[in-house]
Amino acid sequence: MDADAPILFFDSGVGGLSVLAPTRELLPNAPIIYAADSAGFPYGKRSEAEIASRVPALLGRLVERFHPRLAVIACNTASTIALDHVRSALDLPVVGTVPAIKPAAKISQTRVIGVLGTEATVRQPYVENLAADFAADCTIIRHGSPELVELAEAKLAGEEVSTEAVRAAAQAMFDASSGESIDTVVLACTHFPLLDAELRAAFPDVSYVDGGPGIARRIAQLTRGQVWPNDRPSGLAVFTGAVGRPLESALARYGLDEVLTL
Known part of the structure; x- marks a missing residue:
């Protein structure tokens, strides 16, 4: 080599x-x-x-x-x-x-896991298969947020990104049925760890898992x-x-x- x-x-x-x-x-x-x-x-x-x-x-x-x-x-x-x-x-x-559903299932106490990704990712059968294989006893709530992708790109470019904007882009996941019980969120888009501080400020009572x-x-x-x-x-x-x-x-x-x- x-x-x-x-x-x-x-x-x-x-x-x-x-x-x-x-x-x-x-x-x-x-x-x-x-x-x-x-x-x-x-x-x-x-x-x-x-x-x-x-x-x-x-x-x-x-x-x-x-x-x-x-x-x-x-x-x-x-x-x-x-x-x-x-x-x-x-x-x-x-x-x-691929979405880090397996490690998320290992740490979730409520057995309700959010999968936060792009619209294209969260609708894939691949995600369903991961959930079936590694989190069969969990409720999986999927949410696609193109807004978070844009916010991550903006933040890296030095633009100011508010906690309120990040909260608004992901709030629908927590508003879904059983969403109030989410204790672990899979960051199923590699852009989203770039917003780690903002996500933790917006939703402080959950754990975040990414595959990096x-x-x-x-x-x-x-x-x-x-x-x-x-x-x-x-x-x-x-x-x-x-x-x-x-x-x-x-x-x-x-x-x-x-x-x-x-």
């Missing part, structure tokens, strides 16, 4: 940074390519057919250009719809991101024994279209010092 071969992270926007951050902690010298499909953002409002065709084709182009050692689909929507298609198309390990740390451990496991550069290299952020917001300083905090638009 070439020491300079990067790990490729892919998301529709900047949400995958919540997966990149714990990966950086475990693999500080890993070369990173972070690809955001800004031309296709947001995925949560796109059809399953669009995502199933778009994601494998785009990842194929990125792999051909950057020759990564491993690809990470750091997006719940893309993973729940297109992960199998991507794995069939690419000749390298691919790590997906577990995905980072999986990446470290798959690359165990591989060679890395001696020093931490600069990371590259790649956007498929216009960025729309000034993100350079925020990306630099995640070690992404270069920005490229395809």
Whole structure:
């Protein structure tokens, strides 16, 4: 394995940074390519057919250009719809991101769990299957919030995001039948951990679970024994279209010092 071969992270926007951050902690010298499909953002409002065709084709182009050692689909929507298609198309390990229902079920005391994601993610049979396999004794309340995705993007760009706006974007989940008993919320969109402080302020009496740390451990496991550069290299952020917001300083905090638009 070439020491300079990067790990490729892919998301529709900047949400995958919540997966990149714990990966950086475990693999500080890993070369990173972070690809955001800004031309296709947001995925949560796109059809399953669009995502199933778009994601494998785009990842194929990125792999051909950057020759990564491993690809990470750091997006719940893309993973729940297109992960199998991507794995069939690419000749390298691919790590997906799926709602962390299993760990949520381990900690819930009330056995009522909220799954907070995009509209496309929460309606997927994949979520039903996870619930049946790992939380069969729990009531699962799903809520899709495109507003939270936009708020996370705005926050990363340095815009002020209020607790009230975050509360309004997720309140319907708690207003649903049995919603008052939710004690654990699965952040089933990688954008949402970027709003951790605001979510905890808006809904302080619940526990929040996301898949980022577990995905980072999986990446470290798959690359165990591989060679890395001696020093931490600069990371590259790649956007498929216009960025729309000034993100350079925020990306630099995640070690992404270069920005490229395809």
